[in-house]
Amino acid sequence: MLDITNLSLSYGKQNVLQNLTISLSQGEIGCILGPSGCGKTTLLRAIAGFKSVQEGSISVNGTIVSDAQTEMPVAKRRIGVVFQDFALFPHMTVLKNVAYGLSKLAKSDSLKLAEQAIELVGLNDSKSKYPHELSGGQQQRVAIARAIAPKPDLLLLDEPFSSLDPELRERLSSEIRSIIKQQNITALLITHDQTEAFAMADKIGVLHDHQCQQWGTAYDLYHEPATEFIADFVGEGVFIPVTVVAYENDEESTIEPIEEKRIWLETQLGRFLLPEEYLTSGTFKVGDKAKMLVRPDDLRHQDESVMKARVVGRSFRGAHILYRLSLNENDGLLCLAPSHHDHQIGESFGIHLEVEHVICFPI
Numbered sequence: 250m251l252d253i254t255n256l257s258l259s260y261g262k263q264n265v266l267q268n269l270t271i272s273l274s275q276g277e278i279g280c281i282l283g284p285s286g287c288g289k290t291t292l293l294r295a296i297a298g299f300k301s302v303q304e305g306s307i308s309v310n311g312t313i314v315s316d317a318q319t320e321m322p323v324a325k326r327r328i329g330v331v332f333q334d335f336a337l338f339p340h341m342t343v344l345k346n347v348a349y350g351l352s353k354l355a356k357s358d359s360l361k362l363a364e365q366a367i368e369l370v371g372l373n374d375s376k377s378k379y380p381h382e383l384s385g386g387q388q389q390r391v392a393i394a395r396a397i398a399p400k401p402d403l404l405l406l407d408e409p410f411s412s413l414d415p416e417l418r419e420r421l422s423s424e425i426r427s428i429i430k431q432q433n434i435t436a437l438l439i440t441h442d443q444t445e446a447f448a449m450a451d452k453i454g455v456l457h458d459h460q461c462q463q464w465g466t467a468y469d470l471y472h473e474p475a476t477e478f479i480a481d482f483v484g485e486g487v488f489i490p491v492t493v494v495a496y497e498n499d500e501e502s503t504i505e506p507i508e509e510k511r512i513w514l515e516t517q518l519g520r521f522l523l524p525e526e527y528l529t530s531g532t533f534k535v536g537d538k539a540k541m542l543v544r545p546d547d548l549r550h551q552d553e554s555v556m557k558a559r560v561v562g563r564s565f566r567g568a569h570i571l572y573r574l575s576l577n578e579n580d581g582l583l584c585l586a587p588s589h590h591d592h593q594i595g596e597s598f599g600i601h602l603e604v605e606h607v608i609c610f611p612i
């Protein structure tokens with residue numbers, strides 16, 4: 250439904266995005282995530298038709314809407330846009346706001362579609378109210394109803410929840426996801442908020458350094474980040490120093506003595522097999538120093554462990570406590586422990602590192 254291929258966007262000589270390739274199937278929700286200034290809005294504007302394309306192409310539902318030669322007018326693209334500030338008309342009722350984009354249809358058809366969209370977002374009782382009579386969350390629902398009423402091929406959402414408080418943001422994002430999914434709408438959301446991206450999206454692309462550094466599921470980004478930037482930007486975690494080592498005999502290992510597999514990462518928290526892909530790609534050789542990603546949920550609270558770490562910080566999160574721990578010289582370890590393990594700053598407890606996905610980067 251959306252195919253963006255080798256897209257480059259710039260403002261004059263300022264290059265914003267280069268060689269970006271992403272795609273969404275019918276009914277999929279994608280999200281473009283990235284820090285301020287990375288080019289999210291520019292990308293959204295190019296898809297909607299407000300920004301020309303220097304290289305590559307954007308296709309919606311099999312038709313090229315933008316490339317270096319083509320620029321389909323905005324109104325012909327069959328793309329609905331939900332803006333950050335809702336952009337509702339203050340002097341129009343909810344019903345008139347939603348019906349506004351349907352003015353080409355016969356009045357009875359436009360009202361029918363508008364009413365259907367209003368019902369979908371649960372605002373049946375507010376049809377004749379004006380935007381100033383609605384809460385922020387309700388106004389956002391009106392904006393969404395207005396964008397989906399014409400049944401667009403693609404729905405674009407520009408930081409749709411950023412003006413709402415965090416609790417409402419979380420609730421609304423999962424409600425809006427259900428509506429979009431129920432209607433089998435293809436949608437692309439842009440945000441700098443990863444909680445929003447995780448709650449809404451089937452696929453997430455992270456923009457950095459003018460590139461989309463990874464296009465994958467939230468699970469992929471969190472557990473198998475393609476770059477050091479993504480490892481750092483998505484989720485919490487720390488990097489610990491490691492040394493790439495080889496063991497000549499298998500006394501040290503319970504693993505079968507396969508030559509390639511006897512390369513390990515030695516850390517102060519134990520030794521981990523260097524994954525196959527790092528060997529085949531030649532990223533590391535024996536003797537290299539590197540850094541390994543440790544997520545707070547990789548580091549377990551384990552009373553019987555001989556390795557004890559001291560609590561230097563703690564943040565209570567209800568079911569869990571996120572501990573910042575100090576071990577030897579390393580002050581920055583993070584451990585997410587069930588909150589019944591209630592330790593105060595200065596106390597020590599046993600830890601055990603269990604890394605399912607070993608992610609390493611050269612230093």
Ligand SMILES: Nc1ncnc2c1ncn2[C@@H]1O[C@H](COP(=O)(O)OP(=O)(O)OP(=O)(O)O)[C@@H](O)[C@H]1O
Nearest residue numbers: 260263265283284285286287288289290291292441
């Ligand atoms: N109209 C413009 N003319 C020139 N440069 C622009 C224009 N709009 C944006 N830029 C520049 O392009 C880059 C990308 O901006 P963009 O607004 O797309 O980023 P963003 O990721 O959406 O940021 P934010 O999250 O802060 O909204 C920035 O360096 C910005 O200064």
